[in-house]
Amino acid sequence: MPSSIPRSAGRTVARSAAVSAVVASALAAGLLAGSTSAAAEDAATGVRIHDIQGTTRVSPLVGKQVTGVTGIVTGVRTYGSRGFWIQDPEADANPATSEGVFVFTSSVPTVAVGDAVSVSGTVTEYVPGGLNSGNQSLTQISKPVVTVLSQGNAVPAPVTVSAWSVPEEYAPEGDPAAAGSINGLTLDPETYALDYYESLEGTNVRIGTSRVVGATDPYSELWVTVKPWENRNWRGGTVYGSYASQNTGRLQIQQLAPIAQQPFPKANVGDVLQGVTEGPLDFNQFGGYTITARTLGTVVDRGLERESTDKQHKNELAVATYNVENLDPSDPQEKFDALAKAVVENLASPDILALEEIQDNTGAKNDGTVAADLTVKKFTDAIVAAGGPAYEWRSVDPENNKDGGEPGGNIRQVFLFNPERVSFTDRAGADATTATAVTGRKGHAELTLSPGRIDPANTAWEASRKPLAGEFVFRGRTVFVIANHFGSKGGDESIVSHHQPPVRSSEAKRLLQAQAVNGFVKQLLAVEKQADVLVVGDINDFEFSGTTKALTDGGALYPAVKSLPRSERYSYVFQGNSQVLDQILTSPGVHHFEYDSVHINAEFADQDSDHDPQVLRFRP
Structure with a gap:
């Protein structure tokens, strides 16, 4: 977020x-x-x-x-x-x-x-x-x-x-x-x-009929645009494509x-706020300039539907990433069921699924618990009940309250994989503070710990999630997946700041994090030039950001979202701007892939998460 x-x-x-x-x-x-x-x-x-x-x-x-x-x-x-x-x-x-x-x-x-x-x-x-x-x-x-x-x-x-x-x-x-x-x-x-x-x-002030570009949120607000043509995408949103395209x-x-007197209308992106909306123009902390409507238009449903990605072919490996927004066993079963249904129906049961924001077994209760096996079991059971595969999983428990996020929640990344399609190469000995490293055997790269955390002692990861690296095998070919959840944008000034350009202080930490991951990928490629490496997760930054540039330094990685038309590059909607936060980046050895940002949450008033999952399919 x-x-x-x-x-x-x-x-x-x-x-x-x-x-x-x-x-x-x-x-x-x-x-x-x-x-x-x-x-x-x-x-x-x-x-x-x-x-x-x-x-x-x-x-x-x-x-x-x-x-x-x-x-x-x-x-x-x-x-x-x-x-x-x-x-x-x-x-x-x-x-x-x-x-x-x-x-x-x-x-x-x-x-x-x-x-x-x-x-x-x-x-x-x-x-x-x-x-x-x-x-x-x-x-x-x-x-x-x-x-x-x-x-x-x-x-x-x-x-x-x-x-x-x-x-x-x-x-x-x-x-x-x-x-x-x-x-x-x-x-x-x-x-x-x-x-x-x-x-x-x-x-x-008043506005006439206007398109909704930010769905109704839990605080009874929505966003519209008075400029119908401005960076519009075909689903009705307004794409934030650069720092100069606000x-x-x-x-x-x-x-x-x-x-209590007048319920606020529920709207999705692409709907229309029809008629006159009129009232004083306010300025507030959470959206800047805001019409506090004395007269509110009527929402017209334009029927936005949730997307479903294509099923991978027999010889294709499907790798996905999904921020499931602080999932823990105390969440209602309905949330687990909805997320599971999305994995099966909207993501077409990917072979490997990297999850972000999996909380420990007691959720936000700050009691020293760090294990998340109950959280993952409840989720994987829900996937089976939804008709999906019996996923196995791998992760590394964090130190208590050392990885940021909700205090006591101990969020971390988790790999799910379908054992009928993919095998996981286990190399034991990992813990929260021990770094995995790159080694080689007969010209092929290997991890010393799998799963293992990348450079957890690096100050770039202080109070932040450490990357989780795993070694998978698909049809005899090794694929390295690095699951990430970079530092949040909390503390950054908004685009309506009195500083222009705004101060984006959180970028400094993400830049260091990106450099650490880039360096690790370069170690893999130094051993095996054509190694298949995927860097996935909630990068918390745009495809045009300095963070992404640092990840791709030296040609080590390519941001796969850039393979999409500009109008389709987004995974999150913030203050009416459709933007990229979640990414999958590929090493040079990953050829001829298909990429899909699967829009099932960010544009909707009813959300199972505030992020849209990302899927990449390729033949290793």
């Missing part, structure tokens, strides 16, 4: 009354440009909303007390981050200044949509996720005193966000003098998509009504 940040209900974060302290610390650190701490001592009267919002991402009045700010209430949020939005119905002539602003009340607001109000309070810049997240800030009025002037007024007409209004370029380059931040740059909403959305922060038309959709 790209992140393991905890999320509250509705994925809106309740803010403490100490939010002004966050701003104060930001001012002291120089992170929020255009303000001084002395400003907090001043008071401003006769201020309009566009004066508060200003022409940059940070209010020129941050830290100041403002009085008599008038506007019409356009939305009220009674859960999560409680408060309401107001908008000035008389806009100024500057397209860079928003006419809407959020009023943070902390308690349930007592105003209603259509109320004309006068608000006094402190202008603050709230950073969802905290200053270290790199997120942009949300301009708001905190600790408000609210006076209702009249009721039943018309809501200001919405700004229509459309394919034609959102610029093609995503964001300006950050200011080098401000450590790459765009906070102090004057907004240019006609040139950059992020500037355009920021110029509408807090404003009442897909500007994406917007997150939430609703203002509590779920």
